[in-house]
Amino acid sequence: MFATMSYPNQNQPGPYYPGGAPYPGYPPQGNMTMPGTDPYAGGPPQHASFPYPPSGNQAYPPTTGYPPHTTPTSYPPPLAGYPSGYPVQASGAPGYPPQQLGGYAPAPAPAPGYPPQAGYPNQQPQQYQQQQEYAPHQPHSQAPYQQQAPKMASGMTIVAVAPSEPTVRPSSNFNPEAECKALHKAMKGLGTDEKAIIEILTRLGLSQRLQLLTIYKTMFGKDLISHLKSELSGHLEDTVVAMLQPPEIFDATSLHDAISGAGTNEDTLIEIIFSRSNAELNAIKGAYKFLYKRDLENDIASDTSGHFKRIMIAGLTGARQEGNQVDIAKAQADAKDLQAAGPKKWGTDESTFITIFSLRSLAHLKVVFDEFNRLTSTNIEKVIKEEMSGNFESSFLAIAKIVNNKNAYFAELLYKAMKGAGTKDKKLVRIVVSRCEKDLGSIKQEFVRMYGKTLESFIASDISGDFKKIILALVNYGSR
Numbered sequence: 257m258f259a260t261m262s263y264p265n266q267n268q269p270g271p272y273y274p275g276g277a278p279y280p281g282y283p284p285q286g287n288m289t290m291p292g293t294d295p296y297a298g299g300p301p302q303h304a305s306f307p308y309p310p311s312g313n314q315a316y317p318p319t320t321g322y323p324p325h326t327t328p329t330s331y332p333p334p335l336a337g338y339p340s341g342y343p344v345q346a347s348g349a350p351g352y353p354p355q356q357l358g359g360y361a362p363a364p365a366p367a368p369g370y371p372p373q374a375g376y377p378n379q380q381p382q383q384y385q386q387q388q389e390y391a392p393h394q395p396h397s398q399a400p401y402q403q404q405a406p407k408m409a410s411g412m413t414i415v416a417v418a419p420s421e422p423t424v425r426p427s428s429n430f431n432p433e434a435e436c437k438a439l440h441k442a443m444k445g446l447g448t449d450e451k452a453i454i455e456i457l458t459r460l461g462l463s464q465r466l467q468l469l470t471i472y473k474t475m476f477g478k479d480l481i482s483h484l485k486s487e488l489s490g491h492l493e494d495t496v497v498a499m500l501q502p503p504e505i506f507d508a509t510s511l512h513d514a515i516s517g518a519g520t521n522e523d524t525l526i527e528i529i530f531s532r533s534n535a536e537l538n539a540i541k542g543a544y545k546f547l548y549k550r551d552l553e554n555d556i557a558s559d560t561s562g563h564f565k566r567i568m569i570a571g572l573t574g575a576r577q578e579g580n581q582v583d584i585a586k587a588q589a590d591a592k593d594l595q596a597a598g599p600k601k602w603g604t605d606e607s608t609f610i611t612i613f614s615l616r617s618l619a620h621l622k623v624v625f626d627e628f629n630r631l632t633s634t635n636i637e638k639v640i641k642e643e644m645s646g647n648f649e650s651s652f653l654a655i656a657k658i659v660n661n662k663n664a665y666f667a668e669l670l671y672k673a674m675k676g677a678g679t680k681d682k683k684l685v686r687i688v689v690s691r692c693e694k695d696l697g698s699i700k701q702e703f704v705r706m707y708g709k710t711l712e713s714f715i716a717s718d719i720s721g722d723f724k725k726i727i728l729a730l731v732n733y734g735s736r
Contacts, residue, residue, distance in 0.1 A: 411584055411585075412581055412582065412583055412584065413581075413582050413584055413623065414580055414581055414582070414619075415580050415582055415619035415620075415622050415623065416580055416619075417580070417618075417662075418661060418662045418663050418695070418698065419663070419695070419698045420694060420695040420698055421695060421696075421697030421698045421701075422692060422693045422694055422695065422696060422697055423692050423693075423696040423697045423700070423730065423731055423732070424458070424461065424692040424693045424696075424730055425461060425693070426460065426461030426463060426464055427459055427460050427461065427464060430460065430464050432464070432467050432468055432471045433471060433475065435456055435460070435468055436468055436471050436472045436475050436476070436480075437475075438452060438456055439452075439453065439456055439468070439472065439480070439484075440472070440475070440476055442456075443483060443484070443487045448487040448488065450488070450492065450722045450725075451722075451725070453484070453488070453496065454492075454722065454725055454726045454729055455729075457496060457499055457500075457726075458499075458726060458729035458730055461693060462499070462502075462503075462693060465499060465500055466500070466502065468480055468500075469481070469500065480500065481497060481500050484496050484497070484500075485497065490723065491681050491685065491719075491723040492721075492722040492723050492726060494681070494682070494685055495685050495689065495723065495726050495727065496726070498685055498686070498689045499689055502543070503536070503539075503690060504536070504539035504540045504542070504543040505543050505547070506686075506689070506690065507528050507532070507536075507540045507543070507690075508540050508541075508543040508544040508547055508548075508552070509547065510524055510528060510682075510686055511524065511525065511528060511540070511544065511552065511556075512544065512547070512548060512555075513682075515555055515556060515559040520559050520560065522560075522564070522647045522650070523650070523683070524682075524683070524686075525556065525560075525568060526647070526650055526651050526654045527654070527669065527683075527686075528540070529568060529571045529572050530571055530651065530654045530655050530658060531654075531658055531662070531665075531666075533578065534574040534575070534576055534578060535574075537571075537572060537573075537574040538574055540552070541553070541572070541574075552572065553569060553572055553573075556568055556569065556572060557569055560647075562648070563606050563610075563648045564646065564647040564648045564651065566606075566610055567610055567613075567614065567648060567651045567652070568651070570610055570614035571614055571651075573614075575614070575615060576614065576615060576616070576617060576618075577615060577616055577617040577620065578617055579617055579619065580617075580619045581619070582617070582619050582620045582622075582623045583620075584623060586620070587620055587623035587624045587627055588627050590612050590616065590620075590624045591624045591625075591627035591628040591630075591631055592631065593608055593612065594608065594609065594612060594624070594628055594636070594639075595628060595631050595632055596608075597609060598639050598643050604643040604644065606648075609652065612624070613652060613655050618658065618659050621655070621656075621659045622659050622660070625656070625659065625660070636656050637653060637656050637657070637660075640652045640653055640656060641653070661702070662695075663695060663698045663699045663701070663702040664702045664706060666687055666691060666695075666699045666702075667699050667700075667702040667703040667706055667707075667711075668706070669683065669687055670684065670687055670688075670699070670703065670711060670714075671703065671706070671707055671714070673687070674714050674715070674718040674719075679718050679719060681719070681723075684715075684719075684727065685727075688727055688730050688731060689730065692730045692731070696730075696731065699711070700712075700731070711731060712728060712731055712732060715727055715728055715731065716728065
């Protein structure tokens with residue numbers, strides 16, 4: 257029985273689930289199933305107030321979120337990152353992780369005083385002063401610093417997150433019944449109207465698309481994802497299914513695929529584990545347990561080895577400090593520790609690197625890297641390449657690139673997914689679907705700056721057919 261599963265923070269209060277389990281019945285108990293998954297081909301988790309599907313004269317489940325819930329009475333304190341602002345259920349426990357935007361909910365607004373990103377990365381480092389602006393670290397796509405960064409004064413500073421401009425936003429004229437009728441019409445009879453399906457799904461936000469799952473099954477007695485899978489194929493099918501899954505389900509499935517079968521897709525592990533917040537990682541681990549009845553940390557530990565295994569487990573633990581306020585003295589101490597563990601040492605003290613890179617906040621690491629540059633006259637990425645190798649090196653480079661410029665990190669991944677012979681289609685789908693309602697607009701800007709071509713032109717020349725149409729619809733949504 258699923259009731260015996262160990263779900264993160266299910267039985268005790270905590271910052272992610274202050275009231276215990278996310279809401280009554282999640283993960284689904286007994287024979288409850290997840291829509292569109294095999295062997296879990298049923299509908300979304302039931303709620304006590306709305307048996308699924310509705311029968312007789314029962315009303316449709318509420319369409320303000322997923323799954324159904326009662327009028328919110330209060331909201332748990334938001335974490336830095338994800339989740340934030342999701343409604344409280346009747347039981348007093350927080351609801352299903354928020355689905356307002358594509359992928360995970362955006363990080364908190366930048367702290368006041370952070371300089372605009374326009375013109376980044378050409379702006380010059382500024383003298384650090386207590387509670388004043390903090391100059392962004394040199395992005396990974398640029399050459400190393402040509403001069404030493406100024407020494408920082410002791411005290412505190414504020415470091416803000418990178419700009420986050422989405423390409424897809426929820427529709428302001430959402431009519432779930434009308435959308436379900438249109439989808440049913442597109443799949444009825446001989447042939448399938450792929451154009452209509454693409455148009456409907458790409459004009460809705462994730463929270464709206466998830467509502468269609470319940471309404472469609474209520475209206476037509478069929479699981480929407482299963483119906484779409486029977487009508488579509490190839491990469492178009494993969495993209496549509498990804499768009500109709502909660503982000504933690506999509507990520508858990510991607511991680512499972514990465515460690516299943518012969519060999520391991522280390523790039524997928526690195527990308528997901530090091531680019532998600534603590535709350536996102538906790539949700540992914542819970543979703544993985546729900547889908548596969550296995551522990552994600554154990555599965556990754558058994559599929560990796562050595563120092564790479566250590567950094568993977570350290571990242572997946574979700575113990576990273578979060579927030580934008582940085583103690584400069586502590587950052588300077590960490591920079592000295594990294595210098596002693598790397599450039600000043602014969603060999604490398606991997607434990608020091610793992611501890612600092614896995615536990616410190618991204619804002620803190622940004623200050624550490626600039627102080628490291630001042631101490632050593634070189635940037636951290638160059639040292640990582642000199643001191644490490646293989647997947648262990650790739651893990652630390654990913655963290656450093658995310659710290660320096662997260663939008664540039666994803667722009668580089670998209671470029672590499674399409675560069676050369678063949679396309680890494682799964683990576684392309686994963687990044688576009690997971691970032692389109694979060695920061696894909698900002699990623700597009702970095703792509704042009706780094707490669708001199710628009711992301712749209714790269715996509716148009718690399719893939720074709722309906723797959724190209726749906727990916728471009730997500731990338732180009734704001735310009736329609």
